[in-house]
Amino acid sequence: MILFKPIMLALITQQLKNLLILLAAIIVILILIILLFSGKSKFRRLLSLFLEEQPEMGGEIPRRSEPAERAPVQKRQQPEEEFANQKRTSEPIVEMATLVRKSDDRLRIIESSGQVRMVDEYYELIFVTRKGQKLKIECSAEAYDKVPFNQPGSLTYRRNMLVKFKYYEDTVYN
Incomplete structure (x- = not known):
């Protein structure tokens, strides 16, 4: 047995040692990739928060829930088939469009002194x-007040937020 070790070490050349080290490194890297990026990995869920653009979720990790435990919807919803699936990229999108409807949601508070203030303003x-x-x-x-009805123009928006609306007579910025 004692003579066997020096003979084995002599047979392993430097190139063979480098090859074995390289193979071991590749195996370790593959195992890390499988562990970190598998479907149910916590790391992948955390990474998806930063990569995916989902402003309506508020930064929460999506969970499956039963219909009984879902929170009630606070805002009034329009039928979803009526509206297009809007792109949710961070780059501005430009389309030719015409304004057909305005809607707002505001809470007006009137103090006993006569002072009026608006809270939770939302314009769409x-x-x-x-x-x-x-x-x-x-x-x-x-912008809500300035954009005219039935006026075709160039609509520029980013993530469902108005950037500008340019029509024949003027340009309205948000």
């Missing part, structure tokens, strides 16, 4: 594109 414009798709776009109070 609904446009129809050339293809007939309806888009819900959030905007500021100033």
Whole structure:
């Protein structure tokens, strides 16, 4: 047995040692990839929070829930088939569109001194594109007042937020 070890070490050359080290490193890397990026991995769920763009979820990890335990919806919902599946990219999107509806949700508080203030203001414009798709776009109070009805123009929005609406007579910025 004692003579066997020096003979084995002599047979293993430097190139063979390097090859074995490389293979061991590849195996370790593959095991780490499988563990970190498997479907139910906590690391993958955490990574998806930063990579996926889901503003309506508020940064929570999606969970499966039974219908009985779902929270009630606070805002009034329009029929979903009426509106197009809007793109949720962080880059601005430009489309030719026409304003067909305005809606707002505001809470007005009147103090005993006569002071009036608005709380929880939400303004929404609904446009129809050339293809007939309806888009819900959030905007500021100033843009809400300035965008005209039935005026075709170039709509620029980012993540359902108005950037600008340029029509023949003027340009409205959010």
